[in-house]
Amino acid sequence: MFEAVLFDLDGTFADTAPDLGAALNTLLQEDGRTPVPLEVLRPHTSAGTRGMLRVGYGLTPDAAPYAALAQRFLAHYSTTLCRQTRLFPGIHTLVCALEARGKRWGIVTNKPKRFTEPLLNALPLGPRAACVVSGDSTPRPKPAPDSLLFACEQLNIAPASTLYVGDDLRDIEAGRAAGMPTAAAAWGYLGLDHPIDSWGADWIVDSPEALLDLCNLESC
Numbered sequence: 001m002f003e004a005v006l007f008d009l010d011g012t013f014a015d016t017a018p019d020l021g022a023a024l025n026t027l028l029q030e031d032g033r034t035p036v037p038l039e040v041l042r043p044h045t046s047a048g049t050r051g052m053l054r055v056g057y058g059l060t061p062d063a064a065p066y067a068a069l070a071q072r073f074l075a076h077y078s079t080t081l082c083r084q085t086r087l088f089p090g091i092h093t094l095v096c097a098l099e100a101r102g103k104r105w106g107i108v109t110n111k112p113k114r115f116t117e118p119l120l121n122a123l124p125l126g127p128r129a130a131c132v133v134s135g136d137s138t139p140r141p142k143p144a145p146d147s148l149l150f151a152c153e154q155l156n157i158a159p160a161s162t163l164y165v166g167d168d169l170r171d172i173e174a175g176r177a178a179g180m181p182t183a184a185a186a187w188g189y190l191g192l193d194h195p196i197d198s199w200g201a202d203w204i205v206d207s208p209e210a211l212l213d214l215c216n217l218e219s220c
């Protein structure tokens, strides 16, 4: 059994795609462009702003208009942050079961702190996280191991005893680089570039309930 569990945020702990998508569609409408349906946006959500601007405008961060668009996108997102965002089904049960066993849990995300903190404060359970590490809390975000190692330091638990759960290749790469056991969250956004069974995760789990079994926990 692990001593602690760390969760990625977007696409693993919470379904943030509707609010990210709404921010992108507001931007597209401002620019006289056609909105993109949520089902099309969803797999791109894993890459945050980069993913949204790639699908909405076909732009990569090296393109000249990217920086200004990213700033406008994030200004919209800051107003829609937690309108439709919800915990994924089963997360509540899983977290309660961890807490009932005295296990600590936390969040390690690439989302910038200025979005992570208000979002977690607005979501059920968010304020109970034992640690929260954002994309700008350490010099290098995931797939570097820094943010995960920083979380383990804060919890004072060895990486080898801490499970990291994430819905993107970079989460599993970061976990492996940190020396942590990893679980790939098949309920998340997953990205479009690499199939989940090629990520090298120790486990692929279909639902948070499946993690209950992996952690040998009873649901509560």
Ligand SMILES: O=C(O)COP(=O)(O)O
Pocket (backbone or CB within 6 Å): 008, 009, 010, 011, 046, 047, 048, 049, 108, 109, 110, 111, 112
């Ligand atoms: O906002 C992002 O870039 C992705 O966030 P995540 O690491 O919680 O999936």
Ligand SMILES: [Mg+2]
Pocket (backbone or CB within 6 Å): 008, 009, 010, 011, 012, 046, 166, 167, 168, 188
């Ligand atoms: Mg994610």
